[in-house]
Amino acid sequence: MIFRETPLERKVKKVDFECYATYFHAMRVFILSDVHVDFEENRKWVQQLSDWDFKNDILILAGDITHDFDLLRIWLLKIRRKFAELFFVPGNHDLWIRGEDWANSLEKFKAIMEFCRSNEIEVQAKVFTLGKERIRIVPVFSWYNLQEEKDTLYLPKIGEDATNRMWSDNYYVHWPEENRFDPSAYFLEYSNHWQPAESNEKIITFSHFLPRHEVMFSGEMSYDPERMRKHDRFPQFNFSRVAGSLKIDRFIRKLGATIHIYGHQHINRDKTVDGVRYLSHCLGYPEERRRGMVKGIENGPKVIMGD
Ligand SMILES: [Fe+2]
Numbered sequence: 260m261i262f263r264e265t266p267l268e269r270k271v272k273k274v275d276f277e278c279y280a281t282y283f284h285a286m287r288v289f290i291l292s293d294v295h296v297d298f299e300e301n302r303k304w305v306q307q308l309s310d311w312d313f314k315n316d317i318l319i320l321a322g323d324i325t326h327d328f329d330l331l332r333i334w335l336l337k338i339r340r341k342f343a344e345l346f347f348v349p350g351n352h353d354l355w356i357r358g359e360d361w362a363n364s365l366e367k368f369k370a371i372m373e374f375c376r377s378n379e380i381e382v383q384a385k386v387f388t389l390g391k392e393r394i395r396i397v398p399v400f401s402w403y404n405l406q407e408e409k410d411t412l413y414l415p416k417i418g419e420d421a422t423n424r425m426w427s428d429n430y431y432v433h434w435p436e437e438n439r440f441d442p443s444a445y446f447l448e449y450s451n452h453w454q455p456a457e458s459n460e461k462i463i464t465f466s467h468f469l470p471r472h473e474v475m476f477s478g479e480m481s482y483d484p485e486r487m488r489k490h491d492r493f494p495q496f497n498f499s500r501v502a503g504s505l506k507i508d509r510f511i512r513k514l515g516a517t518i519h520i521y522g523h524q525h526i527n528r529d530k531t532v533d534g535v536r537y538l539s540h541c542l543g544y545p546e547e548r549r550r551g552m553v554k555g556i557e558n559g560p561k562v563i564m565g566d
C-alpha cells in the first residue's frame with residue numbers, strides 16, 4: 260500500500276523543519292527601541308516580526324513602547340513570545356500619566372518593573388555564553404539632566420525656546436515631591452547595585468536616554484550651532500535639553516562596557532567613541548520614517564552579536 264502525504268501533512272512537516280532550523284542556530288543579540296505602538300503602523304511593524312526566526316535570540320528593547328499601561332503590557336508580552344530573552348528599560352513615554360490613575364510616574368515605573376519580573380522580561384543583569392564569549396547584558400535605568408543640572412547634555416541652539424514648551428514630558432511626567440525628586444540620580448541608583456563584570460566577560464549596557472554629546476550627531480559631525488540652524492525644522496525645540504545624562508556614560512565605563520545601546524532620539528547610529536561602541540536602532544514615528552529621518556529599520560531589529 261502506498262501512503263501519500265496530504266497537503267496538510269506536508270505543511271506541518273515544513274513548519275516543523277522551520278522550527279528546528281530556528282532552534283539550532285546559535286544565539287544572537289538584537290537591539291530595538293522606540294516602537295511607539297500607539298501608532299497602528301508601528302503595531303503592524305511589530306506584529307509582523309517573525310514568530311520563529313528569533314526563538315533562540317535575545318532582544319534588547321531600550322524603551323518608549325507607549326504611555327498606555329494596558330497596551331504596554333500587551334505588546335511587551337507579544338514581543339516577549341517572539342524571543343528567547345527580552346531585556347527592557349522604560350523610556351519617558353512609558354512613564355507618562357495620561358488618562359490613567361497613577362499617584363506619579365515613579366509609581367508607574369515600579370508597576371512596570373513588577374510586570375516585567377512576573378513575565379520573564381529581564382530588568383536586571385544576566386550572563387550568557389555566545390560561542391566562546393561570555394557576555395553580560397546590563398539594563399541601565401536613567402533620566403535626562405536639564406540645562407541647569409550637573410551632567411546635562413545641554414548645548415545652546417540658535418532660536419531655541421528656553422521653556423521647551425513643545426516637550427510633552429513637561430505635561431505628562433509627574434514625580435513625587437515634584438521639585439525635590441531627582442530622577443536621573445534615582446534611576447541610576449536603581450541600576451547601581453549591578454556588580455562590575457568579571458575580567459573574561461564582554462559587557463553590553465543599555466539605557467533609553469543618551470549617554471554623551473557625541474552620539475547626538477552623525478558621523479564625524481560635531482556640535483555646530485550655525486549648521487543646526489540651517490537644517491532644523493523645529494529651531495525652537497532643543498533636544499539636547501532632554502537628551503540624556505553624562506552620568507550614564509560614567510556608569511557604563513565604570514562597569515567596563517564595550518557596547519552601549521540607547522534610544523530616545525529616533526535617529527539611528529552606530530558610533531565608537533573612546534573604545535565604546537554606541538548603537539541606537541529606533542522604530543520612531545511613522546511620519547519620521549516617511550521623512551527619511553529614521554534609517555535602517557526596514558529589516559526589523561538590528562543584530563549586534565552572533566550574526
Ligand atoms: Fe521615543
Ligand SMILES: [Fe+2]
Nearest residue numbers: 323350351523
Ligand atoms: Fe524617549
